[in-house]
Amino acid sequence: MMHFNFIRPLLLVLLISFFIPRLSAQEPAEIIPPTDACYECHIDMDLDQDEVNQLFTHYLNDIHFQRGLLCSDCHGGDPEAFDEEDDAMWENDTYLGEISPNGEIAMCGKCHSDPAFMRKYSVSVSTDQESQYWTSKHGQSLKEGNLKVATCTDCHGVHGILAVDNPNSSVYDSNVPKTCSMCHSSESYMKGILETTSQYDDYVKSVHGKALLEREEISAPACNDCHGNHGAAPPEVSSINEICGSCHAQNRDLFQKSHLASVFKKEGLPQCESCHGNHYIVKPSDDFLNWESASGAVCLKCHEDGGKAKLLADQLFHVIDSLKINLDSAKVLIEKAEIKGMEISDLYFELEDAHNALIHSRTSVHSFDSTFVRSTAQPGFVASNNAKIGAKKALEEFEFRRFGLFVASFIITLLVILLYLKVKVFEKMKEKEKKNEKI
Amino acid sequence: MSINDWLQERFDIEAVKSFAAKKQVPVFFGSVWYYLGGVSLFLFIIQVLTGILLALYYQPGAATSYESVKFIVSKVEFGWLMREIHSWSANLFVFTIFLHMFTVFFSKAYKKPRELTWLSGMMLLLLAMVFGFSGYLLPWNELAYFATKVGTDITGAVPFIGEFLSKLLRAGDDVSGATLTRFYSIHTAILPLVFIVFLGLHLTMIQVQGMHIPESMEKVPENKRKMMPFFPNFVLRDLIVWLIVLNIIALLAVFFPWELGLKADSLASAPAGIRPEWYFMFMFQTLKLLPAHILFIEGEVFGILLFGLGGAIWFLVPFLEKPKYSRLWTAFGVGILAYIITLTVWGYLV
Structure with missing residues (x-):
């Protein structure tokens, strides 16, 4: 039996008002329910003050609470039933009681799958999370009765759920890999589910991981960008090119048009992944095509014997490497001229053009067509040659200036000597004149 | 009839000649300091000449200044040389005036009757510094822009009139294209005019009062003092020093050129190492x-x-x-x- 207490609501109001500044400016104080039976009873339980504070801190930051939802909006029950625990929970038809994983999906989906309801909060919010979830590997496993699967709260948290664009959210772009790794990196947890648990460690070392986690470029892909989020599943071999192509569209299109596309399809090989790998994708280097490099060309994975593949790789490598060498030598000349103080800023435009052509020609490698790669690289050769000519001219100009300085200095020094002699002769003459005058 | 005679018939140039010849320069171990004034004058002449040549191509304005300086140094025949000489001689100009001022100070040459010569010299130093400050902005590069911003900010801190002064200099609340055109007119019209007035006064006073005699020489009877006629003896020596200075400037221009840097961008953050x-x-x-x-x-x-x-x-x-x-x-x-x-x-x- 519970008794109504006048002091508690007052304390509750004071406690909540302490946290009011933590709310966003758009969310006024009226969203805080001062009289809610759930609070009333649950803070009256055996919680110490720190635990109460922690619960409220979590709860007050929760996006649902900030948007005006109460405990009962998720858990059911009667928030007005202050006097009777049974009325509030056990005898109330809406009260959900202990929530099972399946029940959790339905509980969240109750609102999140309802476009009319969600529109109140945002017109652009998607409402397909629940349906997507059931198509995901997690959802499929849950359907099969496997309870060791991720449900909504495993990724989003429980009472302290934050908006996706909040950097502290467990599903904020740069936090996603860590969130997924909580299960996927645990050998004991994944035992019997997935053979490998190295995805996170591999990803962290990858070009994508470094971009997202080290350089904090949130446009870099996290797990969900390739696997999907609510509908997370390993990509099919046939869809890998589309997944990578969503960012690397030009590479995808070039490969699709190449003669290799049909071979990959026939052999059932995944595009992109066959050369670049999956979670541990390193920054591509020109050595991918270099048979002579320490690690060997990536083509060796399939073409151990070399043959036509080696010939093509050699051709492609030669074009790109030549352009790179040309560009580097232009840079050296420009730097040399710049150190000598020559005004060569216009040449940097040529260098930029050459550099852009190098990037394009590296991309054009995905066509596996040496003629196309050569034509893509051609403007780069022209631009880097122009830069070299300009830099050489500047260096010649510097030599001319040095020569000019030498000539001018020589003339000036000669003039100084002549003037000095003139002064001496003149002064001697004056002295003589003076002496003669005295005599 | 010689030109001399022809002129003498029309103007009394002998009087001018004797006025010029009356000045004597004391000969002693510190005589070398007497060249500093002449060197400063020579550097000012270089500034005027190179400044006029640069003005033929320079276009003041936020959209044109940087580009026109770039054009001068890269496309105009010997434009680079003009800019380098202008920049280097500007620095040497201020340096020699400072040096000249300290030598005058320590030799007590400012004492009666040369108080006004000192004042006019101080004015010339002040004007040279303003010349430098206003000219520094004209290439409209990043370093100049932010240095001017800092400089005019400091002006803004002057009690009572700071805000007014800062606005007057900037031609607005911040350094902008309007500041640039204002600095250009200050640098090329107002300052040269004022400078020439003070320079004229300074030189006239020196000519009228003659060179300062060091204290050590004052005790020596006048007929026993070792002196040198200013014209033509000292002037010829001056010319030698001027030629040496010109050689130094040419050397600096070729081997230590001034960078143009990046174009000023008011939206960019200030680069590291901003200094006046x-x-x-x-x-x-x-x-x-x-x-x-x-x-x-x-x-x-x-x-x-x-x-x-x-x-x-x-x-x-x-x-x-x-x-x-x-x-x-x-x-x-x-x-x-x-x-x-x-x-x-x-x-x-x-």
Whole structure:
């Protein structure tokens, strides 16, 4: 039996008002329910003050609470039933009681799958999370009765759920890999589910991981960008090119048009992944095509014997490497001229053009067509040659200036000597004149 | 009939000649300092000539200044040489005036009857510094833009009139294209005009009063003093020094060219290492070192007041100095010189 207490609501109001500044400016104080039976009873339980504070801190930051939802909006029950625990929970038809994983999906989906309801909060919010979830590997496993699967709260948290664009959210772009790794990196947890648990460690070392986690470029892909989020599943071999192509569209299109596309399809090989790998994708280097490099060309994975593949790789490598060498030598000349103080800023435009052509020609490698790669690289050769000519001219100009300085200095020094002699002769003459005058 | 005779028939050039020849230069171990005034004059002439040539191509304006300077140094025949000589001789100009001022100070050449010569010389130094400050912005590059911003910010801290002065200089609330055109007109029209007036006064006073005789020579009877006629003996020697200075400038122009850098961008963040021209460095460094508040006033305002007071005392030295405190004034000058050198070096090292 519970008794109504006048002091508690007052304390509750004071406690909540302490946290009011933590709310966003758009969310006024009226969203805080001062009289809610759930609070009333649950803070009256055996919680110490720190635990109460922690619960409220979590709860007050929760996006649902900030948007005006109460405990009962998720858990059911009667928030007005202050006097009777049974009325509030056990005898109330809406009260959900202990929530099972399946029940959790339905509980969240109750609102999140309802476009009319969600529109109140945002017109652009998607409402397909629940349906997507059931198509995901997690959802499929849950359907099969496997309870060791991720449900909504495993990724989003429980009472302290934050908006996706909040950097502290467990599903904020740069936090996603860590969130997924909580299960996927645990050998004991994944035992019997997935053979490998190295995805996170591999990803962290990858070009994508470094971009997202080290350089904090949130446009870099996290797990969900390739696997999907609510509908997370390993990509099919046939869809890998589309997944990578969503960012690397030009590479995808070039490969699709190449003669290799049909071979990959026939052999059932995944595009992109066959050369670049999956979670541990390193920054591509020109050595991918270099048979002579320490690690060997990536083509060796399939073409151990070399043959036509080696010939093509050699051709492609030669074009790109030549352009790179040309560009580097232009840079050296420009730097040399710049150190000598020559005004060569216009040449940097040529260098930029050459550099852009190098990037394009590296991309054009995905066509596996040496003629196309050569034509893509051609403007780069022209631009880097122009830069070299300009830099050489500047260096010649510097030599001319040095020569000019030498000539001018020589003339000036000669003039100084002549003037000095003139002064001496003149002064001697004056002295003589003076002496003669005295005599 | 020679040209001389032809002119003499029309003008009394013998009188001018004798006026020019009457000046004598004392010959002693410190005679070398007497060349500094002439070198400063020579550098000013170079500034005027190269400045006129640069003005043929320079186009003031936020959208054109940087581009036109780039055009001058890369496309105009010997344009680079003009800019280099203009920039290097500007720095040497201020340097020689500073040196000239200290040699005059330590040789007590400012004393009666040359008080006004000292004042006009001080005005010329002040104008040379303003020349430098206004010219520094004209290429409209990143470094110049932010240095001018900082410089005019400091002006804004002057009590009572700071805000007005800052707005007057900037032609608005911030450094902009309007500031650039304003600085251009100050640099190429107003300053040369004012400078030439003071220069004329300065040279006339020297010519009328003659060269200062060092104290050590004053005791020697006039007929036993070792003197040299200013014209033509000293002038010919002056010419030799001028040619040597010209050679040095040419050497600096070829081997130590001034970078143009990046174009000014008001939206970009200030690059690291923003500092004023070296002759403002001691003041800049002092302001940097002062605490936020000294007594009841802001540190920056305190520094500006201190420099204002110091400058006024320095300006009025000929009127403030009493013979019995002569050594004390020399010590004061040594202190000021040491302070300027130390703070300047400090500013570049930190």
